[in-house]
Every structure is written in structure tokens, then in C-alpha cells.
Amino acid sequence: MFPLRRNRRLRTNEAIRALVRETIITPNDFLVPLFVVEGKGVKDEIPSMPNYYRYSLDLLENEVKELWKLGLKSVLLFVKVPDNLKDNKGAEALNPNGLMQRAIKTVKNACPDMLVMTDVALDPYSAYGHDGIIENGQIVNDETAEVLAEMSISHAQAGADFVAPSDMMDGRILTIREAFEDEGFTNTGIMSYSAKYASAFYGPFRDALDSAPVDIKDIPKDKKTYQMDYGNRFEAIKETEMDIDEGADIVMVKPGISYLDILREIKNEVDVPLAVYQVSGEYAMIKAAAEKGWLDHDQIMVETTTAFKRAGADIIASYFAKDIVKLLS
Numbered sequence: 001m002f003p004l005r006r007n008r009r010l011r012t013n014e015a016i017r018a019l020v021r022e023t024i025i026t027p028n029d030f031l032v033p034l035f036v037v038e039g040k041g042v043k044d045e046i047p048s049m050p051n052y053y054r055y056s057l058d059l060l061e062n063e064v065k066e067l068w069k070l071g072l073k074s075v076l077l078f079v080k081v082p083d084n085l086k087d088n089k090g091a092e093a094l095n096p097n098g099l100m101q102r103a104i105k106t107v108k109n110a111c112p113d114m115l116v117m118t119d120v121a122l123d124p125y126s127a128y129g130h131d132g133i134i135e136n137g138q139i140v141n142d143e144t145a146e147v148l149a150e151m152s153i154s155h156a157q158a159g160a161d162f163v164a165p166s167d168m169m170d171g172r173i174l175t176i177r178e179a180f181e182d183e184g185f186t187n188t189g190i191m192s193y194s195a196k197y198a199s200a201f202y203g204p205f206r207d208a209l210d211s212a213p214v215d216i217k218d219i220p221k222d223k224k225t226y227q228m229d230y231g232n233r234f235e236a237i238k239e240t241e242m243d244i245d246e247g248a249d250i251v252m253v254k255p256g257i258s259y260l261d262i263l264r265e266i267k268n269e270v271d272v273p274l275a276v277y278q279v280s281g282e283y284a285m286i287k288a289a290a291e292k293g294w295l296d297h298d299q300i301m302v303e304t305t306t307a308f309k310r311a312g313a314d315i316i317a318s319y320f321a322k323d324i325v326k327l328l329s
Contacts, residue, residue: 177247201281267312
């Protein structure tokens with residue numbers, strides 16, 4: 001008790017603070033999202049995500065090599081699909097020579113040991129900007145899950161180590177896992193977006209991939225019929241446990257900073273690795289506030305990232321990954 005115990009002794013200087021620090025960020029904590037586009041020599045900055053880019057395959061190769069040199073060993077791939085290749089059923093997603101399939105091979109050729117995860121959802125391929133097939137004004141579940149399984153097989157055939165279903169269709173993890181077993185991809189992993197909320201934080205990401213839901217009569221204008229209601233807590237545990245039962249190797253909470261309670265809640269309940277996604281809106285807010293001089297960019301960047309790990313995340317998907325590793329080194 002005080003004065004025999006003075007807690008401030010362990011805060012006296014940076015040396016002692018570092019020595020007793022409970023939560024340490026390292027390059028091994030990060031999964032790096034990468035946006036890929038068609039073309040050559042393309043490094044296109046995303047207007048709502050300053051200092052983050054879409055890469056053509058030739059420059060993707062250079063970026064991956066740089067990430068590896070920094071100690072970043074895992075990437076999560078997303079593709080921006082040309083409008084003329086979009087339809088209602090995601091046919092282009094199954095093209096063995098599609099952009100995602102070529103992106104996987106590009107990363108593996110450039111850096112064979114890089115862990116490659118791939119986004120599995122129909123919204124980049126959908127003419128309507130939705131994660132599933134639309135019939136009679138509704139996003140149909142089971143038919144979508146079957147296409148997602150085919151899409152996952154295509155990614156595995158191209159060399160993906162993990163697929164990351166981000167769609168929130170019911171039962172899609174089991175459908176994908178059974179397809180992997182049937183096709184002999186028993187070692188291909190699944191990182192499920194298990195607790196993905198219908199959030200307003202996704203705007204810049206949808207700009208990056210041109211994948212926002214379209215405003216057309218009789219088509220849902222948002223994703224609230226399949227993504228989770230942000231008022232719900234226990235539903236997140238149920239969704240996550242179901243995905244694990246269906247064969248997910250890693251589960252995820254998305255978004256991040258507004259859902260730390262969910263992250264900790266799930267960490268207390270599950271025995272598989274837990275990921276969190278620091279999403280585009282979170283990134284954009286920090287960038288915008290820092291540009292105004294209202295916040296210290298680097299301190300907020302590291303503080304928010306530390307919060308994810310402190311709350312229970314084993315894996316952090318973040319657009320800040322590269323900057324943080326450079327800063328910490």
C-alpha cells in the first residue's frame with residue numbers, strides 16, 4: 001500500500017516503461033491489405049486514403065519485396081475489377097486468368113514465402129456492389145455461398161495460402177471448407193470475417209475498389225441484411241463460434257477501434273487466432289486530423305494499433321502496417 005508501493009516508479013523514464021510494457025507491436029502482428037488494378041506502371045493514390053495506393057501487377061511485385069524486407073510477411077489482396085467485367089453472379093471471379101488469380105501468382109513469384117490471403121466476396125465483381133447474388137430484390141444466401149466456394153477453389157489453385165470470406169453469408173465457411181476437402185486443398189486456410197458489422201467506416205475502401213452498393217430501384221441500398229447490426233454484442237460471439245465449427249482457422253472482427261469490446265469478448269471465448277481490421281474510415285480519419293494539425297499522426301497510429309493487440313487481437317490488418325514498422329525500427 002501507499003507509500004510503500006508507488007506505481008509511478010515504473011513510469012520514471014522510457015527505459016523502465018519499455019522494460020515493463022505489457023503490449024509490444026512487432027512486424028509479425030500485421031496483415032497488409034493491398035489493392036490491385038489492371039495496367040502497367042500504375043501506382044494510383046486513393047483520394048480518400050492519402051498515401052495508400054492501387055498497384056498494377058508489375059509494381060505490386062516491387063511493393064511485396066519491400067514489405068518482406070521490412071519484416072512484413074503476410075498480405076491480403078483485393079482487386080478493382082473493370083466495370084465491363086461486372087455482372088450479377090460474379091462470373092469474372094472464377095476466371096483462372098482473372099486479376100486476383102494473376103495477383104496471387106505475382107506475389108508468390110516475387111516472394112515465395114510471403115503468406116497470401118485473398119478477399120472472397122462478390123462486391124468487386126457485382127454490377128450492383130453487393131456481396132451476393134441478387135434475385136427479386138434480395139441477396140440470396142445459398143446460391144452466393146456456392147459461388148464463393150468456387151471462387152475460393154480458384155484462389156487456392158492460383159496459390160493462395162488462405163482465403164478470407166468477407167461476405168457474411170450464412171454457412172459459407174462450411175461450404176468453402178467442404179469444397180476444399182473435396183478438391184484436395186486440405187492445407188488451404190480460411191480466415192473468416194466472422195463479426196463484420198454494417199458500418200459507416202467502409203466508405204474509403206469502397207472508393208478504392210468502386211464497390212459501393214448502387215442506388216437502383218428494388219435493389220438494397222445498403223448491406224444491413226447480411227452484415228451485423230452494430231448494436232449487437234452477443235450475436236458476434238454466436239457468429240464467430242459458428243464459423244469455427246464450420247472450419248474457420250482464423251476469425252476476424254471488423255471494424256476495429258469502435259469494436260474493442262467485441263474483440264475482447266470474442267478473445268475470451270474462442271481458441272483460434274483472432275484478427276481485427278483497422279478499416280479505411282479509421283485510417284482516413286487519422287490522416288485527415290493529422291493534416292489539420294489536430295492530432296500527432298505517428299503517436300495516434302501506434303496508440304490505436306496497440307489498443308487492438310491489448311484488446312486481444314493476434315493479427316492486425318492495417319493500412320498503417322508499413323509506416324508503423326518503419327517507425328518502430
